[in-house]
Amino acid sequence: xxxxxxxxxxxxxxxxxxxxxxxxxxxxxxxxxxxxxxxxxxxxxxxxxxxxxxxxxxxxxxxxxxxxxxxxxxxxxxxxxxxxxxxxxxxxxxx
Amino acid sequence: xxxxxxxxxxxxxxxxxxxxxxxxxxxxxxxxxxxxxxxxxxxxxxxxxxxxxxxxxxxxxxxxxxxxxxxxxxxxxxxxxxxxxxxxxxxxxxxxxxxxxxxxxxxxxxxxxxxxxxxxxxxxxxxxxxxxxxxxxxxxxxxxxxxxxxxxxxxxxxxxxxxxxxxxxxxxxxxxxxxxxxxxxxxxxxxxxxxxxxxxxxxxxxxxxxxxxxxxxxxxxxxxxxxxxxxxxxxxxxxxxxxxxxxxxxxxxxxxxxxxxxxxxxxxxxxxxxxxxxxxxxxxxxxxxxxxxxxxxxxxxxxxxxxxxxxxxxxxxxxxxxxxxxxxxxxxxxxxxxxxxxxxxxxxxxxxxxxxxxxxxxxxxxxxxxxxxxxxxxxxxxxxxxxxxxxxxxxxxxxxxxxxxxxxxxxxxxxxxxxxxxxxxxxxxxxxxxxxxxxxxxxxxxxxxxxxxxxxxxxxxxxxxxxxxxxxxxxxxxxxxxxx
Numbered sequence: 001x002x003x004x005x006x007x008x009x010x011x012x013x014x015x016x017x018x019x020x021x022x023x024x025x026x027x028x029x030x031x032x033x034x035x036x037x038x039x040x041x042x043x044x045x046x047x048x049x050x051x052x053x054x055x056x057x058x059x060x061x062x063x064x065x066x067x068x069x070x071x072x073x074x075x076x077x078x079x080x081x082x083x084x085x086x087x088x089x090x091x092x093x094x095x
Numbered sequence: 096x097x098x099x100x101x102x103x104x105x106x107x108x109x110x111x112x113x114x115x116x117x118x119x120x121x122x123x124x125x126x127x128x129x130x131x132x133x134x135x136x137x138x139x140x141x142x143x144x145x146x147x148x149x150x151x152x153x154x155x156x157x158x159x160x161x162x163x164x165x166x167x168x169x170x171x172x173x174x175x176x177x178x179x180x181x182x183x184x185x186x187x188x189x190x191x192x193x194x195x196x197x198x199x200x201x202x203x204x205x206x207x208x209x210x211x212x213x214x215x216x217x218x219x220x221x222x223x224x225x226x227x228x229x230x231x232x233x234x235x236x237x238x239x240x241x242x243x244x245x246x247x248x249x250x251x252x253x254x255x256x257x258x259x260x261x262x263x264x265x266x267x268x269x270x271x272x273x274x275x276x277x278x279x280x281x282x283x284x285x286x287x288x289x290x291x292x293x294x295x296x297x298x299x300x301x302x303x304x305x306x307x308x309x310x311x312x313x314x315x316x317x318x319x320x321x322x323x324x325x326x327x328x329x330x331x332x333x334x335x336x337x338x339x340x341x342x343x344x345x346x347x348x349x350x351x352x353x354x355x356x357x358x359x360x361x362x363x364x365x366x367x368x369x370x371x372x373x374x375x376x377x378x379x380x381x382x383x384x385x386x387x388x389x390x391x392x393x394x395x396x397x398x399x400x401x402x403x404x405x406x407x408x409x410x411x412x413x414x415x416x417x418x419x420x421x422x423x424x425x426x427x428x429x430x431x432x433x434x435x436x437x438x439x440x441x442x443x444x445x446x447x448x449x450x451x452x453x454x455x456x457x458x459x460x461x462x463x464x465x466x467x468x469x470x471x472x473x474x475x476x477x478x479x480x481x482x483x484x485x486x487x488x489x490x491x492x493x494x495x496x497x498x499x500x501x502x503x504x505x506x507x508x509x510x511x512x513x514x515x516x517x518x519x520x521x522x523x524x525x526x527x528x529x530x531x532x533x534x535x536x537x538x539x540x541x542x543x544x545x546x547x548x549x550x551x552x553x554x555x556x557x558x559x560x561x562x563x564x565x566x567x568x569x570x571x572x573x574x575x576x577x578x579x
């Protein structure tokens with residue numbers, strides 16, 4: 001299958017990426033080339049193969065439910081684009 | 096002073112022949128002189144480096160110093176450094192000053208080493224030529240018309256020009272080994288989980304691994320001793336004893352069986368690179384190793400599989416860059432959606448956007464099984480090829496990259512051609528096993544690397560095998576004329 005202009009716009013929206021109208025054709029071309037490369041996976045039959053999510057087949061490690069982090073709000077908010085009174089500011093969401 | 100190994104520097108520092116401040120100043124002077132041409136560093140931390148050097152000199156004077164105390168180092172700008180800009184070579188993080196240190200930064204600081212600065216790289220480690228950096232491309236000291244490789248291209252160029260005695264890198268699909276090959280360095284990508292990923296900005300979490308970029312296997316072993324080990328702050332870190340990587344460097348290679356995968360010497364490999372690699376392998380034979388032809392039948396699946404797994408994980412990891420809590424935010428967003436999409440659209444470069452979109456598509460409703468699940472199944476096939484091979488051989492050897500360094504712009508118009516740079520390295524990341532690249536010779540003045548691949552947690556063996564070769568050859572000691 002091949003991605004068209006509409007597909008690229010939809011994917012960009014899902015990825016929360018604005019892309020310029022003029023750039024859509026070359027994104028479509030590049031993404032299709034990459035998907036053609038990826039398509040080579042279909043050459044092998046994997047019907048009986050267990051998916052491998054982790055190189056060491058490890059499982060998630062658990063830790064005791066204890067407080068390990070201290071509040072560093074000021075340090076973290078010092079690098080935020082916009083804050084006020086300890087909260088992060090974004091454009092109004094609820095009218 | 097910049098031609099010394101880490102053990103030699105350590106001796107000179109401990110004997111008082113030089114001070115850490117003098118050594119640090121020497122490297123800062125070299126950075127000052129050459130970085131304008133090479134663009135290897137994004138940030139040089141002069142003042143901080145000299146403060147660290149002073150502290151190191153005090154430890155040395157008080158006889159409280161460790162082996163690496165006072166030795167300078169350069170960090171790839173993917174590792175969070177508290178109070179220092181950590182950009183990942185992206186406009187998105189151009190003003191990001193990390194509020195904490197990565198675990199390896201902490202460990203390296205605790206060892207008394209001196210951080211010279213943060214090195215250039217492909218944006219978010221996505222690239223094989225260092226041409227995707229927001230701060231511009233890095234030049235290869237061996238020929239400044241050529242790329243240094245990527246994504247750890249800044250660390251590679253800094254090392255090749257002797258702007259640092261050792262550097263850190265990260266390797267998700269070849270990002271330590273390919274630039275090491277193109278810049279005549281010894282680079283090691285350890286087993287997945289060997290070194291903490293905490294504070295290393297995530298690209299593809301199931302593949303990313305940090306490692307040393309050095310002038311020799313011995314130097315790499317010294318830094319591995321500091322970088323390795325369990326970290327409870329990284330949920331994928333492996334709780335397993337760390338050997339002294341320097342202890343086995345001189346072990347005999349008698350009886351070593353080297354596997355030569357026929358898929359690594361076929362189509363796509365430059366014939367001159369093949370000749371260099373074959374000569375290096377013959378050298379091993381003369382040193383007592385046995386050679387055995389093997390097959391890794393699913394090698395050709397590695398690049399296609401990687402370009403599902405890595406973009407899928409990157410699309411998820413990079414979703415945190417949303418212009419709200421840190422990073423680039425667009426001027427005058429009209430609503431929240433506009434804030435997200437334009438901040439990300441402006442903050443990310445093209446290659447990053449391409450990979451986020453591929454990953455988003457592969458994970459989207461209706462396509463998951465065809466892409467992500469299929470890729471995970473292929474990944475197991477690739478891993479099983481290695482497990483089967485290691486039943487008969489101790490290590491695997493082949494080229495690190497299909498060609499020597501190429502010219503700027505040669506592959507930027509065709510992402511897929513660029514992706515083929517990593518055909519010999521990517522399957523190692525998918526399997527999670529360790530691999531290294533060591534200098535093996537030159538073609539028309541440009542370096543060529545030999546790749547050595549080992550079984551899980553065989554880093555000490557790889558370093559030993561590399562070290563023995565470096566005792567008999569001097570490829571790794573060659574320096575680019577213009578930077579001597």
